Amino acid sequence: MRNDESLIFIYFCLIRKIDMRIYLIGYMGSGKTSVGKRLASRLEYSFLDLDRVIEEDQQQTVTEIFAQKGEDNFRSLERFALHQTFDMENVVVSTGGGTPIFFDNMDMMNAKGLCVYLQANPSVLLSRLIPNQQSRPLIASLGKEELYEFIKEQLTKRAPFYEQAELHIEARDLTPAILYNQVINWMKNQSRY
Numbered sequence: 001m002r003n004d005e006s007l008i009f010i011y012f013c014l015i016r017k018i019d020m021r022i023y024l025i026g027y028m029g030s031g032k033t034s035v036g037k038r039l040a041s042r043l044e045y046s047f048l049d050l051d052r053v054i055e056e057d058q059q060q061t062v063t064e065i066f067a068q069k070g071e072d073n074f075r076s077l078e079r080f081a082l083h084q085t086f087d088m089e090n091v092v093v094s095t096g097g098g099t100p101i102f103f104d105n106m107d108m109m110n111a112k113g114l115c116v117y118l119q120a121n122p123s124v125l126l127s128r129l130i131p132n133q134q135s136r137p138l139i140a141s142l143g144k145e146e147l148y149e150f151i152k153e154q155l156t157k158r159a160p161f162y163e164q165a166e167l168h169i170e171a172r173d174l175t176p177a178i179l180y181n182q183v184i185n186w187m188k189n190q191s192r193y
């Protein structure tokens, strides 16, 4: 980060303490992890991927947790991992696609940080998910057409939660630089209020 930008950013973080945590939310395949890592490094924040935190705590993959303990159990672990982030500062958190949907997770993230929704349409998500289906238990067994219908249906249900994020960004051609600039611009706009 350039020094002047860095100072502006820190200034806004200080006056709005909630902005010390940035939560990237959105459907599977929207790019939360890949752009999140680069955003964190530009902001000189740490980066956390909730799924990886759960996997490390449980010493099991998300797929194994779903298969052996069930989705409800996974959602409780996810909630626990999310709550641990509320004590952290200067962190970009990549959440799971389902995180905002369960419990009061969305309200909590909005209360504790800046939520950024990486928005993508079903066709874009489909093309990104096909090569990476196996590591995602909810979609691992679906054929291409089933997967497309599943994404469409789930997006309709999930969008009302995702849309509660303060900042919405089109994920299709998203690069870390675009995300970074949008976050910084959002911070600057806050100063007008």
Ligand code: S3P
Binding pocket: 026, 027, 028, 029, 051, 062, 095, 096, 097, 098, 099, 135, 136, 137, 138
């Ligand atoms: C899920 C998304 C996954 C992971 C789990 C469930 C979901 O995370 O948490 O497989 O319900 O959408 P990613 O969005 O990082 O793939």
